[in-house]
Amino acid sequence: MSTSYPLTTSGWIEVYDLDADELRSVGITEALTRAHRLVLGSPGSDGIVLLRLLAAVYDAACGPADIIEWDAAWRAQTLDTDRITSYLETWEDRFDLLHPTRPAFQCGALQEYNRGAQALDPATLGGDSGAWFNEKLRNIPAYGYPAWDPAEAAVRLLWLLAYDVAGIKGAVPGDPAAKKGKLYGSHIGPVAFLTHLHLNGTTLKDTLLLSLPPQPRTPGDAPVWEQPSPPAVTRIRPALGRLDRLTWPSRRIRLHAASDGKIDGIAFYDGDRRPVTSNAELEGLDPMSLWRTTTKGASTPLSIIAYDWVKPWVPGIALEPGWMGRSALIEHLIRAAERGVLGDMPISATVGEIIYSNRHQSTISADLVETRRLGTGWTLGDPEIRSAQARRARFAEAFQRALIRELKEAFGRPGSRYEPKLALLGLERHWAETVELEATDTAQAAHRWRDYVYEAGDRGIDFLPLRPHQREIFKDAARRPSRSAQSETPQPAPPAPTGTPAKSGRPATRYDWKGSQLSLAELAQLPECTVNVQTIRNRLKAGQSLDQAVTAPARSEPAGTGAPKRSRGRPAATYLWDGAERSLAEIAKLPECQVTLQTLRNRLKAGQSLEEAITTPSTRNPKTT
Incomplete structure (x- = not known):
């Protein structure tokens, strides 16, 4: 029996309807033509993948090409409903989730369904531990994994394309790049690679416009539904432009529908890979991202996470773009705010990042998404407040x-x-x-x-x-x-005026010394003290009593007390690895480092990434243990 599930008109995108005052599900057409009365309702990373899709459809249909068009779209009551409707009618077949030859966001050439319905569950990317947190996965041996409704399967499909992990993937039969039926070196999903950032206004219309800086379509650029159906085999190719990047086919997937229309299995293989180039190119293609500059001048995603927790202040760093943080969307927001078109609308930033359980990025341990307030259109347009x-x-x-x-x-x-x-x-x-x-x-x-x-x-x-x-x-x-x-x-x-100007900052810590409360600087000036302030501080850190720290001569310090001696000259450069700042000498001693310290240094000088320099084995100068 032939089945169909048109994503343009079927209800699969969860929204809050301001007119109906309720949560409901809509298709792509209604989501865009009524965006001025809707708020995206899907939480977390589900909301991220849906927003990226809606942004790509809107941008392809009638996205503003310049500031004048953007301002006009912002002031208009609705998005351009006529052009949106006409565009979706033109490409209607390409948005059918279960089309017999060209299913939406899938590869119609796949015919062998090599995975069960559980492969669409994000918990499977948590490795063996995923079953501990997901009852459906625990029950597979006894009851099997339940089939998905097409509406749920559509969201899960987009999520898998955006966030799938790296590692070894099965190869589609006949792929010339395969080795014994497997493909190695698969990239993580295009959204997982980034630190995601998008901006929220009052409605979905506002959020879409805030998340799409105006620009004309790049010649040759097209979203995946306007392109020829991707071949079954893996390709390595550059992105054609912003639309291609937002809808990147990172995996070859095809959903299998049972007779009742539910999804009970999938075909799943590796997809398109981006050639290894600088992140600066990627930064220019994907506006919904947050970046910083490394000490070597390279672009890299700006992490929002510290020890499995989202730092609430990170989006604010990009309000003054620089090496510590920047975002094309924040710069777009600032320009719009300074033009005065945003009024007093409250603006927030949603950020997201994936945490992996291993350095190979083959297992996800957390999917963190948070929304933080940035201010209003008026305050963000004020350079002093922004700064x-x-x-x-x-x-x-x-x-x-x-x-x-x-x-x-x-x-x-x-x-x-x-x-x-x-x-x-x-x-x-x-x-x-x-x-x-x-x-x-x-x-x-x-x-x-x-x-x-x-x-x-x-x-x-x-x-x-x-x-x-x-x-x-x-x-x-x-x-x-x-x-x-x-x-x-x-x-x-500023403090209230007094006779003596007060110094800013925290008052110095004081210590009880013979009935007087003295700072370390004052203790160092005492006649009985024969060492400087830093030595006193180091001795106290090492656990000595205050009397010992102050009065013991420098030459009588027992071995192992005080701070460790530092080498003279320039301090060693440190690098962020495994959540900690480490010197190259420390990194070279780690078990995962495959090379000697000198080889590590040479590789970094040659422009390799830190991960490549550490983990790639050396054939000429192997590390000995």
Whole structure:
């Protein structure tokens, strides 16, 4: 029996209907023609893949080519419903999920269904642990995996195309690149590779326009439904443009429908791969992404995660685009806000990132998506307010790094197990509060945010196995801004005028010395003290009593006390690996490093990525253990 499921008119996209005041499911046509009265209702990464699809359809149908068209579309009551309807009628067959020869977002050439219905379940990408959290997967041996309704299967199909993991994939029969029926080196999904970011307005119409900077269609660019059906075999090719990137066929998939129309299995193989090029090209193609610049000047996704937790301030970093963070959408937002077309509409940013259980990116451990407030159209159009929010965001980022730096000073490498305790948790509500306060008082917002950040840091430090006076030293050291972070420290609100000007920042920690409360600097000036301030601080960190730290001569320090000696000259460069900042010498000692320190250094100088330099075995100069 022939079946059909037109995605243009069938209800499969969950939205909140402002007119009906309820959640309901709509097709692509209604989602776009009534976008001004709808809000996308699917949570998390499901909402991300649906938004990217709707953005691609709208952009292909009548997306604004320049600022004038964009402003006109923003001011219009609706999107261009006539052009949208006409476009979808033209390509209607290509949006049929179960079309006999050209099923939507699939490969019609596939005929062998090699996986069951469970392959559409995102929990299967969690490896063996996925079954622990998914009752359907646990029950497969006894009851089998239940078939999917076409509406659910359509969302799961888009999710798998966007987020599938890397690793070894089965090869379609006849693929010349196959080795014993397998393909190696499969890339992760195109959205999983990025740090996703999109902007939200009041309605779906606002969100679509905020998430699509105006630009004409690149010559030759086309979404997947306008292109010839992809061949069954894997291809390596560059993206044709923004539309191609938003609908990239990363896997060859075909759904199998049972007689009742439900999806009970799939054909699943590797799909199109992007050639290895710089991320700068990708950054220009995909507007819904967040980036930073490495110390070597390369573009790389800006992580929003610290120890399995989304940092609420990260989108704010991009409000002043620079090496720490930038986004094409944020820059698009700023330009629109400065033109005054956004009015006082509240704007938020949704960010998402995938956490993997292994360095091969073959198993997903978490799929994190959060939405954070950025301000209103008026505040985001004010350079002073925008800059103040960016400084607050960079301050929190710098302080988080300072906490980890001091942890290493206090514990050395074994201290890495305590790093999650120093994550600046519980700041989500405070970020929203200070964004709102910033509209009227940037100085007071900075003052409050600084206090909230310090309090969050103190809570983490209090969990560390330190003596009370050592904790105070740790807190004091973490709050001393480094040269690179000094300009990011929010200044407190001006104090009331007094006879003596007060210094900004946290007061120095004081210690009880013979009945007087003295700072470390004052202790170092005492006649009985024969060492400098840093030596006192190092001795206290090492657990010495205050009397020993102050009065013991430098030459009488027992071995192993104080801070470890540092080599003279320039400090060793550090690299982020496995969630920690490490020197090359430390990385070379890790079990996963396949080469010697010198080979590692040479590879980085030659322009290889850190992961390639570490994990690619050497045939000429193998590492010995």
